[in-house]
Amino acid sequence: MNSCPFCTPNQSAILLANDRALAIPDAYPVTPGHTLIVPKRHITSLFEASKEEQAALFDLVAKMRQLILQDRQPDGFNIGINDGIAAGQTVMHLHIHLIPRYAGDTEDPRGGVRWIMPKNAPYWKQIR
DSSP: OTTOTTTSOOGGGOOEEOSSEEEEEOSSOSSTTOEEEEESSOOSOGGGSOHHHHHHHHHHHHHHHHHHHHHHOOSEEEEEOOOSGGGTOOSSSOOEEEEEEOTTSSSOOTTGGGGGSTTTSOGGGTOO
16 A cells, blocks of 8 residues: 555645544545545545545535635636546545536536546437
8 A cells, every 4th residue: 555645645735633533635646636535545446435535525516615715716626536447547546536616627527527428428319
């Protein structure tokens, strides 16, 4: 576990923390303000987290959202978890992406997280 970047985060990078979780900037942000919310305990999946850990994680999601709103004035947010290799998880320590979205940051944001499956994302084109 020593090689896990979320088990030994740079202390100066921690934006917020509580007794069970912490918030850090994403090392490869997709938008300005992209933040990761990480449990302090090394677990891989949200489904391994205790109810207390889940509550602590989502408490920090809400608090970070408020900070990002104040600092960056985004127009929306995507919140996501890649749970398992098939879902795109590359660091096997649970982390929640809090991604600020800005008007014009993509040509057509409709569908949001559905774009993980580009063929099926534009569901509005399939509605008859």
